[in-house]
Amino acid sequence: MQHIPIRTNTSFSIRDINGQNMVQPLHRHDFYYLLILQKGAGTHSIDFIDYPVSDHSIFLLRPGQVHAINLHSSSTGYLVQFNPGFDPSPLLRTAAQQNYYQLENTLALCTQIVEEFSNPKEKHEEVIKSLLHIFFIHLIRAQKTPPANDQLQILQELIATNITTHKQVADYAALLHLSPYQLNAITKSSLGKTCSTLINDHIILEAKRQLLATTNLINEIAWQLGYEDVSYFIRFFKKHTGQTPESFRQNFK
16 A cells, blocks of 8 residues: 655754755655745645745645645745654744745844754754744734634644544544533634534545545555445545545546
8 A cells, every 4th residue: 555755854954945946746744844935936735725836935834734846946945844853832833723824034034043053053952943933923923813722723633643543523522631512612613613524624635635645546545544434435525525536536637
């Protein structure tokens, strides 16, 4: 069974992308990916949503998300990558709820981070984390919608991590030490959706990732998502997308 290509990264890195073509087919990371553009042109799709690439674009991807990028060589800026264990700031989780930002005046912060990374001095890692913390403050200030509360953010992470084995609201309510009623109240007040809808949305998202980033058979994808009854998985997918998994794969291509 084929898996979605996963790119790995150790701890923390930053590099400039000036004058480079960046062409990458659909893949996912097991680390945070922060692309900060001063000048930008090209295309960028994150979890099948197309985002504009222009001057002052910033893209922040969470581990597990899939993306495909075609960044023109005229683009300038920085690519920052770090593992969850690097843990630069308690604001990271909130900032990473949004994948795309338009934000100017970040060059000075990036320049300082590059300097600390390229010429490490005493406590340079702490300085980098402090600079990233400030950077995330700017991102949160620029968010288009109010940030989700801590419980909702934790729920979304739990769903992403456990979706193959946990598909019921009661499962996540137990993990959060809440009743299903309390959990639904949180999701409805914050997102206007039930918890069940959030779970189903993520199942469909992960199914789409598998369908478009691998050549696995439909039954292999169903099993990988925790469905023993392949026909049920096909009906579930069609109910929520209007297409069978196979037709979705073919239409996208």
